[in-house]
Amino acid sequence: MENNPTYLFVVAAALQDRNGNFLLQKRPVGKPMAGLWEFPGGKVEEGETPESALTRELEEELGIVVDASALEPVAFASEPLGDRHLLLLLYRCESWEGTVETRESAELIWVAAQEMDAAEMPPADGPLVDQLKLLHPISA
Numbered sequence: 001m002e003n004n005p006t007y008l009f010v011v012a013a014a015l016q017d018r019n020g021n022f023l024l025q026k027r028p029v030g031k032p033m034a035g036l037w038e039f040p041g042g043k044v045e046e047g048e049t050p051e052s053a054l055t056r057e058l059e060e061e062l063g064i065v066v067d068a069s070a071l072e073p074v075a076f077a078s079e080p081l082g083d084r085h086l087l088l089l090l091y092r093c094e095s096w097e098g099t100v101e102t103r104e105s106a107e108l109i110w111v112a113a114q115e116m117d118a119a120e121m122p123p124a125d126g127p128l129v130d131q132l133k134l135l136h137p138i139s140a
């Protein structure tokens with residue numbers, strides 16, 4: 001799908017800590033939409049499932065190991081992005097191995113879904129944030 005000229009296929013994670021806050025990272029200088037806050041993740045590459053792509057991205061970007069079974073689908077976005085069409089799958093994840101730390105010099109913040117409106121995010125993310133606000137509190 002990565003090379004499909006029509007679709008940009010992206011996966012992202014709403015990592016949730018014990019306080020119920022979610023992780024956002026700042027898109028680095030040099031990338032499109034630099035400076036906006038986003039959910040960690042990235043493009044699905046050829047031969048990957050969405051879940052294997054996301055576990056790869058989380059290890060590359062944050063140094064954590066996530067089991068695909070811990071990825072809970074919560075929302076998706078489907079909208080034009082430049083001359084392509086973005087399909088973004090968002091998963092919630094509450095458990096991982098390792099300590100979250102940026103591997104790509106990105107700024108990280110933990111923030112409640114209810115407070116995410118204050119963070120400037122890509123246009124596709126607004127409805128995703130709305131879905132996070134509706135989620136039940138984290139499991140015991």
Ligand SMILES: Nc1nc2c([nH]c(=O)n2[C@H]2C[C@H](O)[C@@H](COP(=O)(O)OP(=O)(O)OP(=O)(O)O)O2)c(=O)[nH]1
Pocket residue numbers: 010011012031032033037038039040041042043044081086088122123124125
């Ligand atoms: N990771 C992420 N990407 C998002 C979000 N919202 C949103 O519109 N996007 C878009 C921005 C980009 O066009 C695309 C992700 O591409 P990217 O370039 O960051 O992915 P990547 O990590 O695979 O990057 P690269 O290896 O190509 O440098 O999805 C979001 O919340 N998280």
